[in-house]
Amino acid sequence: MKIRTLMAGAMAGALAAGGAFAQEVTLRLSHWVPPTHPIQTMGIEPWVQSLTEASGGRIGVTIFPAQQLGAAPDHYDMARDGIADITYTNPGYQAGRFPIYSLIEIPFQTKNATGGAQALHEWYAPLAETEMADVKFCLANPHDPGTFHSKNPIKVPADISGLNVRPAHATMSRFVSLLGGGPVQVPAPEAREAIANGTADAITFPWNSIYIFGIDSATKNHLDMPFYISAQLLLINKDTYNGMPEDLRAILDDHCTPEWSRRFSEGWAANEAGGRQKMIDSGEHTLYAPTDEEVQMWRDAAAPLLDQWRADVGADAQAIYDSYMEALDRNDARF
Incomplete structure (x- = not known):
């Protein structure tokens, strides 16, 4: 200054x-x-x-x-x-450094x-x-809730197994590992190169960032649900x-x-929300809306992330979690 x-x-x-x-x-x-x-x-x-x-x-x-x-x-x-x-x-670019804050990174909390x-x-x-x-x-x-964008369709948690995925942050990285995938740790400005050179098969991004970072030509399949935020x-x-x-x-x-x-x-x-409609209007992308049963499969698969968060934060974890849920409810933002 x-x-x-x-x-x-x-x-x-x-x-x-x-x-x-x-x-x-x-x-x-x-x-x-x-x-x-x-x-x-x-x-x-x-x-x-x-x-x-x-x-x-x-x-x-x-x-x-x-x-x-x-x-x-x-x-x-x-x-x-x-x-x-x-x-x-x-x-979220620094795994484990801010354990309280990492609560917001767990999927299916913010709509x-x-x-x-x-x-x-x-x-x-x-x-x-x-x-x-x-x-x-x-x-x-x-950002507006993001999801999986991939070269081949991703519909259920088992589809992540064996894929290399660029995760949005440390929590999504753990989730990818939990599902049998390989996290490719690069920040957003380097994500396009990871997809283009084959280092990554899929990416977690909000919708329009796929266009902003020039990844739309490589990822034509999209899981159509509000999955996570960064x-x-x-x-x-x-x-x-x-x-x-x-x-x-x-x-x-x-x-x-x-x-x-x-x-x-x-x-x-x-x-970011406008990117989803842009993909639909283009006719070049496939959006897959999971069934209620498949949504529950995703939520069940993510449950261990919240258990781990509670363990990392310790004795005050439940009160901290409850206060976040109350804030989301007050602002009509809870998933």
């Missing part, structure tokens, strides 16, 4: 007379998707614009997309260490991303100090936050609320 001194004397007077302020704080925001991705155009950019306007131009934000400042899995540490002032982080974003924020914000104490939690941004976080370096003037911290706090998590997530959620 750079703190800039307000201009003095006549120039400062001129700025005040004109109703503007010199920029005091310039924040570096790093993420790992292309700059054309809805995460930036529909989430980050409107949030930045609102932050700048609310501060009267005193807060500026420079966006660094596409892993310019560091690799996707490193973004939590980048916020902690001040490599960037704000980072867009997928905690939509907008209510899910607000529920996730309401639930996790009080818990963030427990396992993310060295950064400031700001926003939660889940929920990214906007995190802030604590020294940056604490070094800001008190009134600017208050403005930043006003942009780190459950309502802002919902607002931040709306555009991307709608964009």
Whole structure:
């Protein structure tokens, strides 16, 4: 972060007379998707614009997309260490590091991303100090529920056996292993190459990201159900936050609320959901809607993930789980 001194004397007077302020704080925001991705155009950019306007131009934000400042899995540490002032982080890229938060990654809990974003924020914000104490939690941004996209049809859990699958996060990686598949651990920007070169036979992604990352030509079969979410976080370096003037911290706090998590997530959620209809309209893709019996097979197959989560978290696990379910219910987002 750079703190800039307000201009003095006549120039400062001129700025005040004109109703503007010199920029005091310039924040570096790093993420790992292309700059054309809805995460930036529909989430980050409107949030930045609102932050700048609310501060009267005193807060500026420079966006660094596409892993310019560091690799996707490193973004939590980048916020902690001040490599960037704000980072867009997928905690699921680091297996086992955030056991409480990994609850959101277990399939069949969240049915939509907008209510899910607000529920996730309401639930996790009080818990963030427990396992993310060295950064400031700001926003939660889940995608519209994703599913399996594959070269050959996947209909039931047994179909995963023997396949190499690029999982969305650590929990889906364990699920793939549980079903006899081989996880191919690469972040989203590298997923296309894994599919194209045959390293992976299938991928877990939200719907329109198949198009955004250019994977639609290789994956023509899709399991048509809201399977799982991956929920990214906007995190802030604590020294940056604490070094800001008190009134600017208050403005930043006003942009780190459950309502802002919902607002931040709306555009991307709608964009991802639109990918499903695009596939149907194209006539080039096959969507398989599982029967009720097959849905139950998937849910039964995922049950050990919740058992393992409870074991990893320990004594408070049931209360933490119940509070998440209550938040999802309040926001009409429970599967």
